[in-house]
Amino acid sequence: xxxxxxxxxCVPADIPANVRQAAALAEQARDQGADLLLLPELALxxxxxxxxxxxxxxxxxxxxxxxxxxxxxxxRSGIAVVVNVAVTGGGPGxxxxxxxxxxxxxxxxxxxxxxxxxxxxxxxxFAPGDQDGRFELGGVRxxxxxxxxxHFPDLAARAAADGCQVYLASALYGTGDGIRERAAVYxxxxxxxxxxxxxxxxxxxxxxxxxxxxxxxxxxxxxxLAEADDxxxxxxxxxxx
Numbered sequence: 001x002x003x004x005x006x007x008x009x010c011v012p013a014d015i016p017a018n019v020r021q022a023a024a025l026a027e028q029a030r031d032q033g034a035d036l037l038l039l040p041e042l043a044l045x046x047x048x049x050x051x052x053x054x055x056x057x058x059x060x061x062x063x064x065x066x067x068x069x070x071x072x073x074x075x076r077s078g079i080a081v082v083v084n085v086a087v088t089g090g091g092p093g094x095x096x097x098x099x100x101x102x103x104x105x106x107x108x109x110x111x112x113x114x115x116x117x118x119x120x121x122x123x124x125x126f127a128p129g130d131q132d133g134r135f136e137l138g139g140v141r142x143x144x145x146x147x148x149x150x151h152f153p154d155l156a157a158r159a160a161a162d163g164c165q166v167y168l169a170s171a172l173y174g175t176g177d178g179i180r181e182r183a184a185v186y187x188x189x190x191x192x193x194x195x196x197x198x199x200x201x202x203x204x205x206x207x208x209x210x211x212x213x214x215x216x217x218x219x220x221x222x223x224x225l226a227e228a229d230d231x232x233x234x235x236x237x238x239x240x241x
Contacts, residue, residue: 001140003166003196004029004037004079004235007215007228009204010046013058015066018044022083023073025235030077032237035105035138038082040200040211041147041170042098045086047207052086052096053125059088059096062109071107078105080137084146084170086126087114095127100144100170102135111135115146116155132158140165140240143195147171150185153192160193166240167195172202174209182214191222196240203233 006025011017022039029037044067045051045058052058060066067083074081080102087099098115114129115122132155133144143159143166150156150169159167167189173182182199190197197218202211213230217238225238 001036001138001241002034002237002239003198003217004032004034004237005198005200005215005217005226005228006037006039006235007201007203007211007213008040008043008233009211010043010202010206012046013048013051013055015044015058015060018046019066019069021233022081023069026070026073026077026079026081029235029237030079032235034079034235034237036080036082037235038168038198038200039084039170040202040215041084041172042086043084043170047172047202047209049121049125049207059086061088062101062112071103074103074105075107080104080110082144082168082170087112089127095125097127097129098122098146099129100133100146102144104137110137113144113146115149117148117152119148132162134162134164142166142168145169150189156189156193156195160195164195167193167197169197169199171199172206172209173212175212178209179212179214182212186216187218187222187224190218190220194220196220203228203231
């Protein structure tokens with residue numbers, strides 16, 4: 001099982017443009033022998049909370065036709081794609097969520113995970129999820145997390161206790177404090193739980209932040225296996241097992 005953790009610079013609030021970027025990264029991941037592509041938090045809009053609050057058209061569900069090109073890229077490349085988006089609410093009067101869709105190598109939806117631990121300004125716009133994210137691919141059991149989720153050790157501990165082997169985190173860490181937080185949190189998860197940990201991040205502007213890049217993968221135990229740079233949309237790949 002080979003995993004590709006991506007970093008990209010989103011076009012603000014432009015779902016079609018960002019789907020095209022994600023589809024291109026899926027092709028790149030396949031060229032590097034990956035079986036799965038992990039994308040960062042809010043990968044199809046950027047961290048544009050103002051735009052998301054003002055325009056319900058930026059919210060998507062798993063069957064949204066605007067994601068067809070991404071699902072087609074998964075089928076064409078034969079890899080799974082893990083994409084984090086702003087998700088429509090469950091019914092009238094319900095708030096949207098920050099959700100992760102996992103599409104299998106056939107382009108079909110495998111599972112959906114909703115971010116459980118919302119960060120500061122997210123709480124006025126989104127509703128938190130209340131279920132852990134799990135799926136299996138190629139005999140490997142995966143856990144899902146979104147950015148601030150990873151600052152709560154019980155989430156990763158539950159994943160390890162539930163037989164997961166790989167922890168996938170879609171995130172936005174900015175320059176400054178974000179660099180230090182990223183470097184502290186994810187190796188520690190790998191060391192304390194024995195999970196392989198993959199982190200996808202933004203690089204360059206995303207809403208009020210400047211993503212610090214450095215998408216990476218850590219081995220169980222915390223050793224760094226692969227890391228992207230701090231300025232280029234790209235993928236970092238490493239194998240599990």
